[in-house]
Amino acid sequence: MTTPDHESPAPQPPTPGQKDRIYRSPAGIAAGVLLLAIVAWLGIDAIVSGHDRTPWLALAAMIFLVPLVAAFTLRPAVYANEERLRVRNPFRIVTVPWGEVVSLRSGYSNEVVVKSGRKYQLWAVPVSLRARKKAAARDARANARRAAEARGEGGRRTGGLGGGFGFGFGGMTRGDVDVADGPARAESDKVMDDLRELLETKGESDAARGEVTVRWAYEIAGPAVAGAVLLAILVATG
Incomplete structure (x- = not known):
């Protein structure tokens, strides 16, 4: 009884189509x-x-x-x-x-x-023009906050539970969150x-x-x- 030198590869499952x-x-x-x-x-x-x-x-x-x-x-x-x-x-x-x-x-x-x-x-x-205006207003507030922090103003201000003691969770202020999030955009513009x-x-x-x-x-x-x-x-x- 002879055995084949190599086995044929198992059929591969079809590649799923691109999801929308x-x-x-x-x-x-x-x-x-x-x-x-x-x-x-x-x-x-x-x-x-x-x-x-x-x-x-x-x-x-x-x-x-x-x-x-x-x-x-x-x-x-x-x-x-x-x-x-x-x-x-x-x-x-x-x-x-x-x-x-x-x-x-x-x-x-x-x-x-x-x-x-x-x-x-x-x-x-x-x-939504209203959503665009809200996003632009939020972006303007974030830019003003960054400018104040760059001048050394409000660098210690934090929100949340530790706001009165000059510290926050993980040392992150609300201004940091806005900076990390980038420019504000309306949902339709993001799409x-x-x-x-x-x-x-x-x-x-x-x-x-x-x-x-x-x-x-x-x-x-x-x-x-x-x-x-x-x-x-x-x-x-x-």
């Missing part, structure tokens, strides 16, 4: 859940206790409103990995390989600009910074090549249009 970084708006999700709860409460109450054509009007209004509320609040999301950016907006899903991205703009809205010149808004990453970093590091890779694709969300538009048509018919024939 998912960015969504917590405020939008919270607003969507609240609005859907209100629509469901009012609509079901009208269907159950309404008379004549009221239940039908309530049903048509719910069919029209529920997809729209979900589209603008719960649906928007941005998925990013090392190969592409996928933008899920209320009525479209746009897939953009990093190699097709020219820039990521932040103004009154956040947008991705592709080589064809088209711009696609990132609904899931809304711009755009992450996306720009991916664009800079992966935009030239072979895996980031491809075409921009756009798919319309018929699963949202279809029910909304049907509800609008039914509601219009009921109102016109009333």
